[in-house]
Amino acid sequence: MKRIYTLLLLLAPVLLATSCQDDDAVLQNAAAVEQPQQPEEPQQPEEPQQPEEPQTAPAGSWSLVNVSGSIAGVSHDFPQGQIVWTFNADSTIDVVNNNPDQSVEDFLDSGNFAYGYFPNENPTATCTDDFFVWCFVLGCQQVDGDVMTITQQFADGYTLTFRKN
Numbered sequence: 001m002k003r004i005y006t007l008l009l010l011l012a013p014v015l016l017a018t019s020c021q022d023d024d025a026v027l028q029n030a031a032a033v034e035q036p037q038q039p040e041e042p043q044q045p046e047e048p049q050q051p052e053e054p055q056t057a058p059a060g061s062w063s064l065v066n067v068s069g070s071i072a073g074v075s076h077d078f079p080q081g082q083i084v085w086t087f088n089a090d091s092t093i094d095v096v097n098n099n100p101d102q103s104v105e106d107f108l109d110s111g112n113f114a115y116g117y118f119p120n121e122n123p124t125a126t127c128t129d130d131f132f133v134w135c136f137v138l139g140c141q142q143v144d145g146d147v148m149t150i151t152q153q154f155a156d157g158y159t160l161t162f163r164k165n
Contacts, residue, residue, distance in 0.1 A: 061086040062162035069158045
């Protein structure tokens with residue numbers, strides 16, 4: 001039951017965001033069809049822009065030490081080494097979850113999961129790319145030394161805190 005509840009909480013923002021139609025694009029296309037074409041003025045070439053650095057996952061093994069947030073306001077601490085996520089070069093994560101308490105949210109059971117990044121379209125988020133694992137959009141990822149946080153607080157989601165092993 002806990003897994004179903006978590007899945008619904010994590011998928012709700014994604015489903016709401018993807019079900020909306022971009023009415024502005026439809027109106028712009030309609031306006032372009034109705035207005036006569038005018039000759040274009042020659043434009044100055046633009047300065048080439050540096051491509052944005054793609055987000056890279058932290059290498060190595062990280063212990064999940066805290067899960068907090070959500071609408072319920074939970075906060076669960078885990079001993080370092082009890083739940084370990086190992087980021088692999090092939091864009092997968094090996095999870096070893098030795099948490100015996102099924103009533104506590106710890107996100108992923110033991111296994112191997114694909115992960116990646118995609119552009120964040122939420123204007124209130126604090127990052128340009130969202131981090132996802134398997135089918136879960138976990139939100140913004142930040143690494144500061146030996147601490148990594150993954151947060152979805154803009155959507156009343158969870159914050160996952162990891163420590164480097």
